[in-house]
């Protein structure tokens with residue numbers, strides 16, 4: 095039932111036995127997930143099921159308690175300290191891997207004191223040490239692609255939510271990421287602005303980008319993704335091809351979830 | 355009104371302005387560095403650092419600057435260890451004692467202003483910077499500090515102004531800045547009102563200019579807080 099793209103390469107992302115607790119509550123209870131190159135995976139689940147935490151563990155914005163994260167074949171080195179708490183071994187490795195993963199947040203999180211173009215060229219110049227001219231040239235192509243070339247010199251506060259999120263997508267793309275991580279990219283938007291962001295995301299999927307998308311947009315999950323993951327209370331309850339999942343799901347909970 | 359005397363006083367006091375400005379600028383600049391360190395200590399989450407900074411701020415905000423100046427200039431010299439230390443050549447000089455006292459005092463106030471600015475930086479913007487692969491130091495330098503400065507500047511300008519006025523206390527330890535020179539003229543002429551009116555006017559003028567300069571800096575740093583620039587007709591036509 096699971097239609098994996100049959101390309102024999104290293105997976106873009108591998109998550110093995112991922113566990114995470116906040117205080118006494120275990121939020122992720124052992125997640126295993128492999129995202130192959132070019133795959134678009136939609137992660138669904140009710141609020142509080144651990145979707146954000148899972149995504150944030152991939153780029154170490156949250157430190158997992160147990161399990162392994164492997165990005166393009168490279169395992170993020172972790173160790174347990176004296177108190178039995180999991181910690182990062184090499185901060186620089188994490189920083190480098192983060193720079194290879196583009197993250198898009200629900201609340202955009204553009205840097206408010208920088209214009210759109212400055213937001214986009216910031217990390218390419220300062221993290222990847224690319225030349226300013228090159229970064230600007232590439233940023234302009236990206237702005238064109240997400241359809242806000244005319245907003246180049248605007249500050250985030252002067253843009254609509256949809257424009258801000260498209261700028262944030264351009265900012266993430268400017269790092270030439272191997273994988274794009276989206277955490278409910280349209281949930282903070284007015285309904286009439288959702289479409290413009292989904293269009294951009296669909297165009298990225300069509301280019302063959304690897305994407306992990308936490309979303310409540312069932313249309314996107316069904317029509318754009320190659321695989322749907324349904325998370326329930328910190329565990330993957332069911333996963334599969336969207337065609338299968340949306341018509342013929344095994345999980346009673348998932349059927350309830352999609353019927354609203 | 356003795357215009358000639360006022361003018362003469364004014365000319366004499368003008369010659370003391372550079373020293374006043376020097377005291378203010380040096381102590382504010384050094385104090386800002388110290389304040390940033392204290393604010394970072396306060397927010398470090400490492401309790402010895404946090405409590406050191408808290409104690410420092412408590413003491414220097416809670417005692418009069420005049421008392422601090424006396425203690426540093428007259429008090430420290432009482433200790434033989436201080437007189438024999440390598441710092442004695444600084445601590446016996448009233449100029450440096452005044453700078454040190456002013457700096458230590460402004461650092462306490464500024465630390466709280468800067469802490470407020472740092473805390474006001476939206477967490478999501480910091481997270482976005484980390485997610486790009488920035489190091490902690492780069493996140494601080496490129497994102498947190500610029501945002502905190504913009505946030506803190508209005509309150510900080512008050513602090514700079516009060517420091518300009520506070521330099522007048524240095525006259526008490528023989529420093530001949532504007533107030534010191536004014537006091538000397540009074541002791542020679544017994545014309546307190548005229549001399550202090552002129553001295554007051556000079557402080558007023560300095561602070562007026564200072565306020566304008568800070569307002570200009572604030573304006574330059576905060577285009578993102580203003581209304582979007584009026585768009586040229588062509589661009590406006592393209593807007594959806």
Ligand SMILES: Nc1ncnc2c1ncn2[C@@H]1O[C@H](COP(=O)(O)OP(=O)(O)O)[C@@H](O)[C@H]1O
Pocket residue numbers: 116121139140141142143144145146147148
């Ligand atoms: N930093 C945190 N500290 C404590 N609890 C947290 C934190 N982040 C998330 N949680 C808790 O973990 C659970 C899962 O959160 P989250 O991953 O954000 O879920 P989702 O994104 O699926 O809505 C929730 O119960 C939430 O309250």
Ligand SMILES: [Mg+2]
Pocket residue numbers: 145146147278
């Ligand atoms: Mg979430």
